[in-house]
Amino acid sequence: MSEAPKIQINHLTKIYFKKHKAVTALKDINLSINDGEFVCLLGPSGCGKTTLLRILAGLEKPSAGEFHIRRTSKDRPLQSMIFQEKGVIPWLTVEENVAFGLKMRHMPKTTIKQQTDYYLEKVGLKEFRKLYPSEISGGMKQRVSIARAFANDPEILLMDEPFAALDEQNKFILQEELLTIWSETKKTVLFITHSIDEALLLSDRIVLMSTQPGQIVREKMIDVPRPRKVEAIRSNPEMEKEFVDIWEHLQTAVEKARQS
Amino acid sequence: MATKVEEIYMENSIAVEEQMWRKGRRRQQLKHMLTVASPVCLLVLWEVLSRTNIIDARFFPPPTEIIGTFFKMAASGDLFNHLGISLYRIIGGFLLGVIPAILLGLIMGMYRPVRYFFQPLVMALMPIPTLALMPIILIIFGISDFSKMITIAGSVFFPVVINTAAGVANIDGIYLDVAKNYGAKSKDFFFKIALPGALPVMLEGIQMGQAIALLTIVAAEMMGAHSGIGYLIWTSYKAFLLQQMYVGLILISFFGYFFSLLLRMLQKVLIPWKK
Numbered sequence: 088m089s090e091a092p093k094i095q096i097n098h099l100t101k102i103y104f105k106k107h108k109a110v111t112a113l114k115d116i117n118l119s120i121n122d123g124e125f126v127c128l129l130g131p132s133g134c135g136k137t138t139l140l141r142i143l144a145g146l147e148k149p150s151a152g153e154f155h156i157r158r159t160s161k162d163r164p165l166q167s168m169i170f171q172e173k174g175v176i177p178w179l180t181v182e183e184n185v186a187f188g189l190k191m192r193h194m195p196k197t198t199i200k201q202q203t204d205y206y207l208e209k210v211g212l213k214e215f216r217k218l219y220p221s222e223i224s225g226g227m228k229q230r231v232s233i234a235r236a237f238a239n240d241p242e243i244l245l246m247d248e249p250f251a252a253l254d255e256q257n258k259f260i261l262q263e264e265l266l267t268i269w270s271e272t273k274k275t276v277l278f279i280t281h282s283i284d285e286a287l288l289l290s291d292r293i294v295l296m297s298t299q300p301g302q303i304v305r306e307k308m309i310d311v312p313r314p315r316k317v318e319a320i321r322s323n324p325e326m327e328k329e330f331v332d333i334w335e336h337l338q339t340a341v342e343k344a345r346q347s
Numbered sequence: 348m349a350t351k352v353e354e355i356y357m358e359n360s361i362a363v364e365e366q367m368w369r370k371g372r373r374r375q376q377l378k379h380m381l382t383v384a385s386p387v388c389l390l391v392l393w394e395v396l397s398r399t400n401i402i403d404a405r406f407f408p409p410p411t412e413i414i415g416t417f418f419k420m421a422a423s424g425d426l427f428n429h430l431g432i433s434l435y436r437i438i439g440g441f442l443l444g445v446i447p448a449i450l451l452g453l454i455m456g457m458y459r460p461v462r463y464f465f466q467p468l469v470m471a472l473m474p475i476p477t478l479a480l481m482p483i484i485l486i487i488f489g490i491s492d493f494s495k496m497i498t499i500a501g502s503v504f505f506p507v508v509i510n511t512a513a514g515v516a517n518i519d520g521i522y523l524d525v526a527k528n529y530g531a532k533s534k535d536f537f538f539k540i541a542l543p544g545a546l547p548v549m550l551e552g553i554q555m556g557q558a559i560a561l562l563t564i565v566a567a568e569m570m571g572a573h574s575g576i577g578y579l580i581w582t583s584y585k586a587f588l589l590q591q592m593y594v595g596l597i598l599i600s601f602f603g604y605f606f607s608l609l610l611r612m613l614q615k616v617l618i619p620w621k622k
């Protein structure tokens with residue numbers, strides 16, 4: 088751990104001010120994430136997870152504090168986001184959606200073709216490349232989103248509950264697929280979820296948040312060896328204990344929020 | 348033996364579905380027939396009432412006679428002159444109105460300050476019928492084709508500009524986030540997000556504009572023209588040649604139908620992602 092962290096967040100605070108009322112969405116967030124680490128941000132809904140990700144994605148400005156993402160190459164985009172459902176653009180085909188980031192950065196045509204083909208193949212959408220999003224299923228749409236982000240080859244990946252709207256089965260399949268693709272690239276990932284199971288399966292480290300105000304309250308290392316399988320995590324007694332521990336923690340966080 | 352039973356079940360299922368499909372197709376054919384039936388019924392009724400003098404044949408000449416008049420007028424070549432000149436004015440005026448409307452609408456939709464600046468102007472000018480400005484337009488541009496085009500353009504402009512601006516402004520915020528996150532700059536943003544995102548609503552505005560263009564051309568040619576379908580209708584009416592007037596009216600109605608079909612087809616081509 089001699090290297091500088093890939094993502095460094097210092098005293099990040101975000102307050103929404105509306106009609107003389109201030110809502111503290113994030114309060115004094117401090118977090119550093121190492122290169123190649125897969126970190127899950129876990130917390131009840133409304134605790135500011137999306138807000139934090141949108142700030143890192145450059146879509147919103149913090150009220151106070153700062154963050155830094157370490158660059159390795161100036162041709163690389165800093166970050167790419169995988170959005171909560173609906174993130175694929177309906178008037179572009181599957182293929183055009185995957186190529187979107189590369190095209191917007193005006194990469195050479197051959198690079199675009201190569202990258203797009205590679206990730207279309209990876210997510211199993213090669214035969215569907217000419218279809219529009221309205222013609223494919225929800226799971227396939229999220230595959231498009233994943234392929235688009237990886238094809239863009241950013242420094243870090245940000246994912247905002249990408250599987251929340253999927254049915255259980257599709258969710259498991261996509262989680263494993265994501266791990267497979269990720270293990271090849273070893274990109275740094277900050278992944279948001281409110282599902283404990285999902286966090287246990289995916290992450291090297293889980294960062295727990297509480298609500299009102301959104302704060303980091305605890306961190307947990309998950310050192311189950313990879314590659315991981317849904318069944319293996321489910322049947323691991325160690326993970327069962329972790330599940331209950333996190334569950335209890337979230338319960339108390341929710342109770343506290345209710346009382347205040 | 349189980350396989351035998353299964354096979355019978357399979358065959359039955361196919362038969363059931365086939366029957367349903369046939370039924371569906373019959374229903375579809377009936378629908379098409381009914382769509383054609385209504386104008387035909389009206390024409391037959393008109394013919395009978397007119398021939399039996401239950402309605403005044405001077406005001407409502409039987410359709411068969413109108414068709415006869417149409418062929419007579421077509422043979423003289425006069426009709427096609429009027430038709431051609433009207434079509435020229437409609438298309439010219441339509442483009443003259445639609446193109447600036449799309450450009451202004453897109454810019455209004457994309458840039459809030461531009462929208463706030465132009466919105467009150469558009470709202471205030473929209474209710475003024477361009478036809479009411481016809482005298483001024485005629486003074487400025489004379490009794491030329493261009494004055495008719497300007498009149499049409501003025502009426503077409505407003506629905507298109509409003510729909511285009513609304514189309515852009517109502518693009519789901521998530522696509523703007525995606526575009527920004529993946530580094531879309533202004534030109535790409537315009538062509539990959541704003542324009543295609545606004546297209547469906549914009550085309551509805553153009554469809555409206557097309558109908559208004561037809562309404563406008565007839566009235567404009569009645570007031571200040573020496574040619575065109577509107578002029579034909581007006582002079583036929585004044586000379587009490589009602590059969591010729593009806594030919595003009597029917598041609599206008601046919602134009603409306605034809606342009607609607609054309610735009611519908613354009614919609615299919617331009618918006619392939621909508622099923």
Ligand SMILES: Nc1ncnc2c1ncn2[C@@H]1O[C@H](COP(=O)(O)OP(=O)(O)O)[C@@H](O)[C@H]1O
Nearest residue numbers: 103110111112131132133134135136137138139
């Ligand atoms: N644009 C906004 N304006 C005002 N309040 C907001 C805005 N976005 C989020 N919030 C508030 O900030 C808090 C955190 O929201 P969010 O980051 O979406 O939570 P999460 O993603 O964890 O569910 C919530 O209380 C929410 O109401």
Ligand SMILES: [Mg+2]
Nearest residue numbers: 133136137138
């Ligand atoms: Mg959220």
